[in-house]
Amino acid sequence: MKERNPWHTPLTIIIAVIGVIAIVALVTIAVLQNKPLIPKYKYGIVLDAGSSHTAMYIYEWPAEKDNNTGRVEQTHCCKVSGSGISDYASDPKLAGESLKACMRDAERFVPSERHEETPLYLGATAGMRLLNIKDSAASDRVFQAVSESLQKSPFSFQGARILSGQEEGAFGWVTVNYLDDRLEQGLETTGALDLGGASTQISFISDSFDGSESPSNYVAFRLYGNDYNLYTHSFLCYGKDQALRMALAHQTQSGPGSIVDPCFNNGYSAVKNYSVLYESPCVSGRKPSSAPQTFTHTGKGNFYECQEVVKSIFNFTECKYSQCSFNGIFQPTLQGTYGAFSAYYFVMKFLNLTDTSVPLQSVKEALARLCATPFDTLKKQHPEVKLKFLNEYCFSGTYIFTLLTEGYNFTSRTFSDIKFIKKIKGSDAGWTLGYMLNLTNMIPAEAPDTPLLPHAGYVSVITVIALVLFVLFILSLRPLWPRCSQKPQIV
Numbered sequence: 347m348k349e350r351n352p353w354h355t356p357l358t359i360i361i362a363v364i365g366v367i368a369i370v371a372l373v374t375i376a377v378l379q380n381k382p383l384i385p386k387y388k389y390g391i392v393l394d395a396g397s398s399h400t401a402m403y404i405y406e407w408p409a410e411k412d413n414n415t416g417r418v419e420q421t422h423c424c425k426v427s428g429s430g431i432s433d434y435a436s437d438p439k440l441a442g443e444s445l446k447a448c449m450r451d452a453e454r455f456v457p458s459e460r461h462e463e464t465p466l467y468l469g470a471t472a473g474m475r476l477l478n479i480k481d482s483a484a485s486d487r488v489f490q491a492v493s494e495s496l497q498k499s500p501f502s503f504q505g506a507r508i509l510s511g512q513e514e515g516a517f518g519w520v521t522v523n524y525l526d527d528r529l530e531q532g533l534e535t536t537g538a539l540d541l542g543g544a545s546t547q548i549s550f551i552s553d554s555f556d557g558s559e560s561p562s563n564y565v566a567f568r569l570y571g572n573d574y575n576l577y578t579h580s581f582l583c584y585g586k587d588q589a590l591r592m593a594l595a596h597q598t599q600s601g602p603g604s605i606v607d608p609c610f611n612n613g614y615s616a617v618k619n620y621s622v623l624y625e626s627p628c629v630s631g632r633k634p635s636s637a638p639q640t641f642t643h644t645g646k647g648n649f650y651e652c653q654e655v656v657k658s659i660f661n662f663t664e665c666k667y668s669q670c671s672f673n674g675i676f677q678p679t680l681q682g683t684y685g686a687f688s689a690y691y692f693v694m695k696f697l698n699l700t701d702t703s704v705p706l707q708s709v710k711e712a713l714a715r716l717c718a719t720p721f722d723t724l725k726k727q728h729p730e731v732k733l734k735f736l737n738e739y740c741f742s743g744t745y746i747f748t749l750l751t752e753g754y755n756f757t758s759r760t761f762s763d764i765k766f767i768k769k770i771k772g773s774d775a776g777w778t779l780g781y782m783l784n785l786t787n788m789i790p791a792e793a794p795d796t797p798l799l800p801h802a803g804y805v806s807v808i809t810v811i812a813l814v815l816f817v818l819f820i821l822s823l824r825p826l827w828p829r830c831s832q833k834p835q836i837v
């Protein structure tokens with residue numbers, strides 16, 4: 347004879363089965379309903395048509411979060427081979443052709459089902475600003491050619507245009523602070539220092555600046571619920587290539603047949619053409635009236651003398667405001683930390699000077715040593731570095747040092763506030779990301795609402811509540827529970 351288990355009645359078994367099914371169903375629905383969708387991405391493409399070259403950046407962000415909360419990240423960068431589009435003024439079609447290889451690259455990196463909806467922008471900076479000043483019809487023809495080429499791509503081409511210096515500075519600042527998560531979290535922001543080939547930008551927040559003293563340097567933002575009064579200025583012609591032209595123009599004012607340049611290493615020698623040197627609007631007004639066709643440019647490598655040459659391209663005396671950087675441009679008091687990118691990074695990286703805890707005096711000494719190194723020795727020390735760049739590091743380093751200290755007024759105390767950077771969390775520092783975030787309305791003015799609980803927390807709470815309900819349900823059925831009799835039932 348078997349003893350009968352009082353729980354093994356049909357009713358309790360049915361209740362238990364229904365209860366378990368109910369819990370499984372409840373948890374399954376909660377998980378499926380609220381689970382983040384399998385990551386599917388959206389894309390945006392920005393072409394940075396700079397003075398020295400064009401680069402294409404592809405950005406991606408989670409598709410279900412394009413309403414402001416998803417992180418936008420750079421997934422790919424393609425360097426267009428050849429020079430900047432402004433160098434194709436005499437043959438604009440080639441400017442369009444030059445972009446094709448990178449556009450084919452983009453077709454591979456962006457999934458084909460997303461091609462049609464992916465916005466594609468081209469922004470041109472100081473190279474095209476200068477071409478536009480020199481010959482606006484030629485600049486239009488270049489834009490026409492690149493636009494025709496980009497329209498043929500499968501992406502949604504949104505137009506090609508010149509960014510103002512103010513936009514370039516402000517979007518560089520947005521990029522740096524977005525990537526550092528400073529905007530969304532409302533943290534103290536970082537200033538942005540950008541050194542291009544033809545222009546340079548400085549952008550930062552200073553408590554002493556509300557835009558009233560120099561409105562043309564003021565950009566107001568409201569991002570994630572915070573207001574920012576940004577100071578920004580772009581110095582056209584003060585990118586590193588145009589600054590070098592101005593330094594050479596200063597040394598060739600009398601139209602000599604040869605110059606000995608302290609900004610180039612001893613042993614460097616090249617024959618240069620006067621008309622090529624003076625073709626840029628940054629120096630064209632200063633072309634010596636009587637000069638031979640060419641001049642011999644040789645180096646003597648002296649940092650201190652080079653600094654004097656470099657200083658000659660700045661005007662430190664004129665200032666109608668309470669304080670200025672240079673050339674009569676207002677600049678509020680420096681404040682906070684700074685991210686310095688583009689040529690700042692390339693040059694300081696070569697000089698092994700990206701660590702700004704090194705005292706300013708040591709930076710000066712390192713530059714003095716670099717300039718004093720004979721050019722042949724330098725070439726032997728750095729066989730991997732392109733000659734075009736190696737030639738110019740003494741000038742470029744001296745220019746950066748002078749621009750930061752004498753131009754923007756960084757001191758031995760504040761120099762360590764600068765961080766020389768190329769990328770932040772995998773994305774390049776530069777104006778392109780800020781530009782795309784702005785055009786796609788990806789940064790909201792107000793802080794987005796956040797859910798009460800994270801997803802995992804939400805599922806746990808639902809599960810616990812379901813279990814409690816189930817236990818209560820079983821308890822509420824107590825009257826139906828089979829009674830345990832004292833005597834064992836005999837079946």
Ligand SMILES: Nc1ncnc2c1ncn2[C@@H]1O[C@H](COP(=O)(O)OP(=O)(O)OP(=O)(O)O)[C@@H](O)[C@H]1O
Nearest residue numbers: 396397398399471472473542543544545688689692
């Ligand atoms: N490895 C390197 N070493 C030194 N200089 C470099 C290196 N790579 C690039 N450069 C130079 O750095 C400068 C800045 O480059 P970047 O691409 O930021 O400028 P750009 O976009 O062409 O100029 P702009 O923004 O003024 O139109 C250019 O003069 C470029 O030739």
